Every structure is written in C-alpha cells, then in structure tokens.
Amino acid sequence: NAGVMQNPRHLVRRRGQEARLRCSPMKGHSHVYWYRQLPEEGLKFMVYLQKENIIDESGMPKERFSAEFPKEGPSILRIQQVVRGDSAAYFCASSPGQGQLSGYTFGSGTRLTVV
Amino acid sequence: QKEVEQDPGPLSVPEGAIVSLNCTYSNSAFQYFMWYRQYSRKGPELLMYTYSSGNKEDGRFTAQVDKSSKYISLFIRDSQPSDSATYLCAMGLVTGTASKLTFGTGTRLQVTL
Numbered sequence: 001n002a003g004v005m006q007n008p009r010h011l012v013r014r015r016g017q018e019a020r021l022r023c024s025p026m027k028g029h030s031h032v033y034w035y036r037q038l039p040e041e042g043l044k045f046m047v048y049l050q051k052e053n054i055i056d057e058s059g060m061p062k063e064r065f066s067a068e069f070p071k072e073g074p075s076i077l078r079i080q081q082v083v084r085g086d087s088a089a090y091f092c093a094s095s096p097g098q099g100q101l102s103g104y105t106f107g108s109g110t111r112l113t114v115v
Numbered sequence: 116q117k118e119v120e121q122d123p124g125p126l127s128v129p130e131g132a133i134v135s136l137n138c139t140y141s142n143s144a145f146q147y148f149m150w151y152r153q154y155s156r157k158g159p160e161l162l163m164y165t166y167s168s169g170n171k172e173d174g175r176f177t178a179q180v181d182k183s184s185k186y187i188s189l190f191i192r193d194s195q196p197s198d199s200a201t202y203l204c205a206m207g208l209v210t211g212t213a214s215k216l217t218f219g220t221g222t223r224l225q226v227t228l
Contacts, residue, residue, distance in 0.1 A: 004158075033215065040123070042203060042218035043159070056215065091158055095214070104216065106151075106158035 002027070004094050004107035005074075012113045019079040019086070021110045025094030029105070031055075032075045034067060037089040037109075049075060082114045118142050121204055121219025130228055134191040138204035138219045141185065145217075147207040148180050150189045152200045153221065159203055163189070194226045 005024040013019050025032050031050055035043040048056040049069040060067065064082075069075040079086055091109045121138045128134055136150075147166055151159035163178040165171045171178045177190040187206075191198055201221040207214070 006158075031214070035216075035218075040220070042119075042121070042220040043205075043216075045215040045217070048215055059215070104149075104161065106160070108156075108158045111156075 004029075004092055004105050006090075006092050006107035006110050008110060009108065010111050010113070012115060013082045014115055015083060016081050019082050019112055021077040021079075021090050021092075021112070022074040023077070023092030023094075023107060024074040025092075026105055029094035029096050029103070031095045031097060032069050033093045033095070033104075034075075034077050035091045035093065035106075037091060039088075043091060046077070079112075082112075084114050087112055087114045116141055118217050119204065119206060119219045122222055123220050125223040125225055127225045127227060128194055130194060130196060130226055132194050132226070134189075134194050134198070134224060134226075136189040136191075136202050136204075136222050136224070138187050139185055140187070140206055140217075142206070142208075142217075143182075143185065144208050145206040147216075148178070148187050149205045149207070149216070150176075150178055151203040151205060151218075153203060154200045162202075194224075196226050196228060199224060199226050 034046040037043045045059040047060050047067045064080045066078045089109045089111050093106045095103045119140045149164040150162045153159045168180050168182045175192045179188040201223045203221045204219040205216040207216045
C-alpha cells in the first residue's frame, strides 16, 4: 500500500520559471492538503482540496500560486514566475475524509530550489 | 504572538534518558493535538494524537494535554539514538470546511550513545 507519493523529490528552477509539484494521495484518500516548510520554520498550511474542488485556500499567496486536484490524476501545486523566496520544502498530505485528522499522512516532500 | 509556540532546541540527551518536549498554544478552539516526528529530508510521520485533556501512552511515548493551561507535552522514555529527529507538535480544528493543522516550529532532538 503505497503512501502519499510526491514528485519530483528535488526541483531546481531559475527565477521567472514555473514549478509544478505533483501529489498522489494514499489509496482511498480523497482529501489533499499542501504545506510549505521554510528553513528553520514549521509547516505552514497552504491549501485543502477535494476532487475538483478547492475547499480552503486561506494559506495560499494571492499571486503566482495555484492548486488543483482533478477528477483523474494527481493534485498539482503550480508556482508561476518563481522567486528565490519560494525555495522551500513543499509537503502534501492526504486523509480519508474531512475531520479525520488522525488519518492525515504526509508525503516525503518536494524540495524546490530557485537559483 | 504565534498560535503555537515550541522551543526549537536543539536538545541533546544521552541514550536511556527521559525526554520532555513541549508546546503552548493560544487558540482555545483547537480540538486535536498531535505529535509528528520528522527525520532529516523526510516527511512528518504521525506519532500520537489525542482529542482530550489527559495522558495517552503508546509504548515509550506519552502525550499529555492540558487544555486549561493550553499546554501539551510529549515524553519519550528510554530514549534511543534512532529517536534523533525533529519533533513537531500540531493542533487542528474541524469546523465547517476547515480541516487544517497548525504546527509548531519543531524541536530538534539528538540522542547520543
């Protein structure tokens, strides 16, 4: 039973390029969450999605960042025109349903470096 | 003031020691209290969770919640070098569509031989 799969594990982008981070939730999980971890900081909530719906995007920067979880395929976190400050580890988590925080499982993350 | 405060450490203890990790929080609405362990370059792994005040034990780990003081703790007995990691406290609430966790900054623990 594969866990939450994130790819790529490492991503290097030049300033101004686009970054696409992918997350496949655990089998049977229909809720996906994205978090960002900056150096020496805790994880910060970004967005919560269900299939084809954004439920809570209160943690997403207003510009350049978007997320989707299509009916088929993985969830995508997209960062346009990346800047150095976007360098961080981005973690995806999934859960079986809303409120089932005990089933919250994280992936190994994508480490984005902007040069 | 941050919603969740956690001493970043690092904390260094000898093998076999009892470790105490702590967090305080300001939002009395939090309903879930969790501890995650994160090894270097890995994702957080859930260690323990609880919904109520009191103690919860699982093997060498005990989670303690005091809602009146807004204070949670994780105790590790007979610590092992393999316990060396960053420990993150996290708190959550589920109201309406909200189902997100608020994390502390993490405490880095080193257990030495």
